[in-house]
Amino acid sequence: MTETSRGAVTGGVGDSPVRPDGTLKVTGQFAFSSDLSADGMLWGATLRSPYARARIRGIDLTAALALPGVRAVLTAADVPGAGSYGLEVADQPVLAADEVSYQGEPVAVVAADHPETARRAAARIVVDYEPLPPVTDAEAALAAGDIFRHVPVRRGDAHATAEVVVSGVYQVGMQDQAFLGPESGLAMPTVDGGVDLYIATQWLHVDQRQVASCLGLPVDRVRLYLAGVGGAFGAREDLSMQVHACLLALRTGRPVKMVYGREESFFGHVHRHPALMRYEHGADRDGRLVYVKAHIVLDGGAYASSTPAVVANAATLGVGPYEVPNVVMDAYGARTNNPPCGAMRGFGAVQTCFGYESQMDKLAAALGLDPVEIRRRNAMTTGSVMPTGQVVDGPAPVARLLELVRDRPAPLAASGDPREWPGGVANTTHGESVVRGVGYAIGIKNVCFSEGFDDYSTARVRLEMVGGEPVVLVHTAAAEVGQGLVTLQAQIARTELGVERVVVAAADTTVGSAGSSSASRQSYVTGGAVRAACQAVRDGVLARLGARAGPADGLRLAGGMVVTASGVAVADLAEVLGDDPVEETRQWRHRPTHPLDPRTGQGDAHVQYAFAAHRATVDVDVELGLVRVVEIATAQDVGKAINPQAVLGQIHGGTAQGLGLALMEELRVVDGLVRNPSFTDYLIPTILDVPPMTVDVLELADPHAPYGLRGVGEPPTISSTPAVVAAIRAATGLALSRVPVRPEYLTGAV
Template identity: 80%
Template sequence: MRGEFAFSSDLWAEDMLWGVTLRSPHPCARINGIDVGAALGVPGVYAVLTAEDVPGERRYGLEVADQPVLAGDQVCYVGEPVAIVAADHPETARRAAERIVVDYAVREPVTDPEAALAGGQVVRHVPIRRGDPGVTAEVVVTGEYRVGMQDQAFLGPESGLAVPAPDGGIDLYVATQWLHADQRQVAAALALPEEKVRLSLAGVGGAFGAREDLSMQVHASLLALRTGRPVKMVYGREESFVGHVHRHPAILRYEHGATRDGRLVYVRAWILLDGGAYTSTTPAVVANAASLGVGPYQVPNVVVDAYGVHTNNPPCGAMRGFGAVQACFGYESQMDRLAAAVGLDPVEVRVRNAMVEGALMPTGQVVEGPAPVARLLELVRDRPVPPPAGADLRQLPGGVANTTRAEHVTRGVGYAIGIKNVCFSEGFDDFATARVRLELLGGEPAVLVRTAAAEVGQGLVTVQAQIARTELGVERVVVGTADTGVGSAGSSSASRQTYMTGGAVRAACQAVRGRLLDRLGGIERVGLELVGGAVLDGGGRVVTTVAELLVGGAVEETVRWRHRPTRPLDPVSGQGDAHVQYAFAAHRATVDVDAELGLVRVVEIATAQDVGRAINPEAVRGQIQGGTAQGLGLALMEELRVVDGVIRNPSFTDYLIPTILDMPPMAVDVLELADPHSPYGLRGVGEPPTISATPAIVAAIRAATGLPLARVPVRPEHLTGTG
């Protein structure tokens, strides 16, 4: 292994052209006209296209087709695509795009989500009503919390290569999370049947939700079909920041009522998510924020109103945690306030209210699998607390810059736990398809696994191979490149792929195994196993070999696999079995803070998570560590600063993400409490660590400083009182 990988930005084709996008500089404006003449006159330019050149549907979208392929009559956010150019060199294409003249009539944008709500720009309202809405309590704590706009910050910007095909179709090689959703939307825009739009997964440099929506897919395809030549598009970092959706900024208002011994009586919550200019996945994010909005606690009386609204800010959609992140910061901050109000330890107040297996969600759904909320909290609480930093400057806020003197540094410890749904919800037809072929190659049995599941760095290719080896007892397994030549596997999101595509691969392998064993004729099949290329009976004796059974030809099966059904939330009460599975993670954060200088150092993070069953233990730990890093980023540094609809920090110079120097040592406890409904008892693992990491870190800073800190990320001025 040389550590090399071909990403989508590395793709190359003979006679390739380069595509570039002209984007709106205004958050809200009418387009009176577009003059492309000067751009077409640039030597080396082969095509300049506008909305009028889109042959099919001019709007697309994951859930609602409301986003223009190219803006025609108006623009609704800064960065909206207006025209595209193909040229023989990327710099030529950029110079040509700069010569396109767009006549804008600028309008006043709506960038305040509360103003958008008052103006009726509601994408979705999800109410949750359970119990007595007018109940009172002995102890009441209230709070308003805000979450900034976070970017997925993947390392490989949007890119891909579109190649015109002899049949009039297009072959698109692209970094994406959902091949078949892309295929559907691209085909509609190109006015082509879906079978003539063939997508193959190119190397993906991270995703975290931002690659669910289209970026350059339609644009490159339009240019390739117009010019008859391959067209490659690669975004720079600044363009990437406006070329994909972000985490929804949020305003959250909570009221928790409890008895004097800290037992919850009611929770009332108002949650507002800024969806930006277009719908994307806002309806589903709102539903998650609402249905998970009181946390992993048993609460008899719940009133939640969650809203998503349209503004002229950049579009927001899927990001790791998907609505649960914003809600968790609100309800966990409230649990700390409740603990202080009733004089309890922060862990104890959570344990007293902890959800258990068989508990009811605010939606009325029964939690059917393990819910080890109390145990996870106790695991992180009981970990040894790291010792004081001492005189080592590297262990103090500010590090070796020696900006901090130890006498001004205070330490704090904070806790949080979160809940996340796994897989798609609310009656969505969630399925995955797998094709498994067992055959003889060179006299040895070999397995080929084909799915359309996007490997985005989560280790899915390895998991598919593991499952095939386990089920068929054959060491030689090849996992084919994901493409639309096999049925959909859904999106690599919602922590669902190991559950869903893993379940499909398992089912397909079992079908292949059944057909293979049918070749045994009258031999009793009960207790037979496939191990090491042999067929063993219940006593471990070899009956025959897989190779001998394959002499009659290969065995292939294609299976479409679904999880147990869900149903939509009731639009009035919010009741319903909306989710497939719930996952839980807890964090304890230890921080050192110099409040005079506004510096924070996260000393250690302890985390505990129930994963059902760790199919790949090392990958599971990596997911927990990576998710925690993103939670740390949201707590302390990551925010897209949007002023009047304009992103003011569209680079990694100004949009900061955690580095290895920011990440503390992590103590990880992995619980394996099997879920009775899932393949192998597994539970989705990718998102829960992101959810509870942020409020745990902020709780620790509060403990160190005594400051209320009701907004993330926590910036230096919040600690010094200068802003």
Template identity: 80%
Template sequence: MSRPSGGPVPSVGTPGRAATAETADGIGTSPVRPDGALKVRGEFAFSSDLWAAHMLWGSTLRSPYPAARITGVDVAAALAVPGVYAVLTAADVPGDRHYGLEVADQPVLALDEVRYQGEPVAVVAADHPETARRAAALIQVDYAVRRPVTDPEAALAAGRLVRHVPIRRGDPDATAEVVVTGEYQVGMQDQAFLGPESGLAVPAQDGGVDLYVATQWLHADQRQVAAALGLPVELVRLSLAGVGGAFGAREDLSMQVHASLLALRTGRPVKMVYGREESFVGHVHRHPATLRYEHGATRDGRLVYVRARILLDGGAYTSTTPAVVANAASLGVGPYQVPNVTVDAYGVHTNNPPCGAMRGFGAVQACFGYESQLDRLAEALGLDPVELRIRNAMTEGSVLPTGQRVDGPAPVARLLELVRDRPPPPPAGTDPRQLPGGTGGTTSADQVRRGVGYAIGIKNVCFSEGFDDSAAARVRLELLGGEPTALVHTAAAEVGQGLVTVQAQIARTELGVTRVVVATADTTVGSAGSSSASRQTYMTGGAVRAACQALRARLLTRLPGPVPDRTELVGGQLRDDTGRVLASLVDLLAAGPVEETVTWRHRPTHPLDPMTGQGDAHVQYAFAAHRATVDVDPELGLVRVVEIATAQDVGRAVNPRAVLGQIHGGTAQGLGLAVMEELRVVDGIVRNGSFTDYLIPTILDVPPMAVDVLELADPHAPYGLRGVGEPPTISATPAIVAAIRAATGLPLSRVPVRPEHLTGTC
């Protein structure tokens, strides 16, 4: 990883704070993850590994139909199976029978109809998982099958609208000298995390339930579970269990309510673990999209207008579709300066599987559309595709189509230059391991064509449109064994992104201590919000920082005599700005521990105007660029991604090694969408719900990645940092497809690109 920004990294600190580079394992360092070695050795305890005495197993009966009316349910045969302790249907839900992140429209268990294949109808608890599954299969459900609505256009025409977001800026009738149009499609991508949905619900003596679960948002789960159980929120206690990946799919509930219902009914702990096929229908997916774009430009390549229509298939229930639609609309023209913009983005209900949050959250679909258009426009103008992008690149101070001014660094041109100027990979050789198709020997070197493609994307960071985005943190400083020790407690979900190190790094930096303990995330502390929207380092990091600063202020009151204006905690000592030691932490803590709980918020955002789409909707913007090099055998439809160069501005690399991992991982997920990942849904039925048929990139598919990291501080963010996790996913896909187009000359307007798209057999 290089840092080509040059010179010292700009940072944003607190008045009175000294530079933090000297702090061991603090901000800007890459401490070893405490869970890293355990995961590598296979010893880490994931949620599916949970166990309790007298534990029962839960299983779910799901609808085989995407649309049907339920005319009867008979559970007698299931209840008669030895070892079965409970069989529950919608009639057994004691509280609210519907749940949802934004709109409570999804039944806990299907009531009088089912709206997608895989919708839960009944749940069973038994003393063995196979017994529970056999019993669930014996439940007799009578269905009156209906014709499903699976075409988003038909759904829109039928009025099944979830949200429409219009963006209007400038002259809607603007004309241009050069015009290109295009229609693009993005398939349904699955988050494909390796750890399936799982958790353990334990009934409590106070009539409540303790739930240990892999999730992204403990307090959102708590709220919805309590409502469904008909219990006060304080009687539903959640603790984060080991999470085997998330990428957005764990924002919505899966087994949480079902396991809790069964535990309270039976009075025994109940564990639920989905199988892989069940997981594919048990969580939300990336919205499939159809995008129509028209770009107008001057003959020298200056964008005059963009007109776009974006249609997102939200599936059966709402989930986060309204927010995804807003992102697709507000970011729908990309990181470019365009004076005249008309965008209409729609989300609709169908009888396809529900769609919701996935890494990139609406920006992925839009980026494939607008970046494909920029390549078409470059061809029409006879311009280099990177040069065209640079001519229109937004900068700090640019005004977005929503009217919001970009008030932080926006190094769009610089990122493009970095990937463009990277040395190219070596030419293709004859070694079959380096050819499309690999060692199968199906491709000969003389059939291979090489292509290079570019793309850049924009992503908002944190929640938007006036959502009360906040995070709480409790930090305690005390003497343990005579050594100052910080205990950091938040409800932030560690889902693999490395937050467990970030919290400790901030505490070390702010408090000048070596020993930091990060407590298990649970609901006994205030909400940290969701581990999504690239927000946790920004939000929970900001909360931990604020709590530490409040602790430092408390410690200053223990000093005898006047308190200097500027102080710092370094190496267990409180010093003034001349370096003079005022007191040791050991002495200051001799009077007892100090503890502070802080709820931290970023600057306010505002809803988009429902008629014009104008408004300061977002907190922060992040940017990443990619150059992809591919080798293609067009006769056989085989693609090998040879190399990917990427550049990203991260504001401040709190943990440089983790930043690099996020860029690698996000790029790999974008590669998957480009050439292999699609959940195939035909007439509402999932056709490839397994890792045999739903392909994800392996180590053999992921090429070498050359990464440049800029650290241009955002003046409004803690430490100047910028959310990192999502941007690399956004532009990786269109860059790879652009490279395939360059190699083949084919228009390729749909992702993922399949072999038949290259051979002309589709």
């Protein structure tokens, strides 16, 4: 055969194809989980505890059941299987039985013909509570022995001394993931006595396992299908209404839909752990770190969720991307009666980065060094040893990233236009009290799950002829939560199989687990699984051809043809496939990790490390306590930009989320009670708060990763917060040891 004339396949690895869900989302046509409906559908509602801690002495359902249109009212006594669930520890009750442990804990659920009827019925349930004194101070909880996990890390000489020593106490408030699509889903009873659940989640198979356990059903009779997800950021790793909807559906024999309102959403999911961190850094006169000592307390709230893993991240990443010969680190997760905390973008690493980067600025000031220079002098590189003893064997361009943001041109001075002042045109001054500052930070984050967890993904790929052209079907259980994973899977299939038309099936539990869409792992692990399955399909096609036409060595698929490495066509795929598709399923695992030594914290706990640096420029009105972020420059190594446009989107979005933590985002909890469960009082950055961003993307391939890629989504959230705060410190001269930075911190009101 002659050289193929078919055009080259576009939309592969390294391209930025249009997202298949993009237009639908922008135009409002995309179906999110809250848009689901079914014939005969009932609506579910939840009764939640008004107390942070109380004993339940009795529950009276009479008035709720008497309301017309109410079809079921369930309590803990109606749970047929395990009464509790949890990601790592099954300690969270499906419905509270004897005692409630945080405000908002579910006590009963209702199903009714109309959502308002369900809400009214829930309000009619009478619960006899005996309020108890809540434990709301994490350090007091530690003293009482209420600890989810303690991770110590010991390296070198615990008694090392240094010529220059700086110390500080730092706090991080409770941040909410604040996704725009609240918790929702639809449960449908099935003829086999099981249930189908259409749900917005991050981890289909772990949801399935927990739901089946609570329902007392075999796993294969609980089938989950991913519904449209309106953001996640970690909060959808934990169950919310999944079991409740299924219980009601099975009790009534009808489909049941549950949709949280915004206020209920604040109570219905976990949040970022508040942190109290005590750091001591010692260095020599040249600014070389000699030792770091740290004591970190994370408030896990009432239930474990992913607190043990968050504590491990805080401990293993808590000295930052620096070479430190001597480390004494202790990280704790405390159990309190505050709202449960769990996964949120960059978990564990976000809190500690604010601590250690604040310390690096303090050390620079004590030594009279430039903030970038002191970081460069201590920057880890390939071959550096982590405090856990793990060798960083991939690219670690810490100094280079710092140099990139440092060398970016400075933004122009404010023009005098009142729209450029902190507070905008609402500012009551005229810019005379505005000062500018510049701050830097760099962070480190692990990619994928750690500590020996069996972290893998499964992909099923089928190549077939449809309408006379080859089509690839990719099927995984990986949750698309807005990060562009659907696009990435198609890009990999086009690259590996040389076929333009790729269909990505909706994620569900009829295919093997893909793990969670968290820990910046899906591109790495599901990308690896899709690649492996595609390669197996390609080998299957070539094997067929080899059986008919000799050895298949050196042949590949391109543009619907089987071609040689030089592009000479050997066969048409239509001829090879005929009516017999080639389908392969593959699991793909990254290299193994290992548990940490429980006494010393030593061990190769992580798969891969990722780094990002930020330079923030801010204007601060010191009279009004207002801050305007003028510009943010960021640099990040992504290994390989599978989708360059999506990479930029992740860096922009992660940076904005870190800016929110720096300046405005905090769920205020007083005596265990949430004071601001609404977007009126819980502020998140708008387009007016997010500044222009310049981005430098490095592509230093990791030899252990598919295509050399590195997880992208979390690192920009980690270092943007301390960079913004450092810039405010530079402008005002204030210490600022807590985030978010409130206006009263800047005006001297507190």
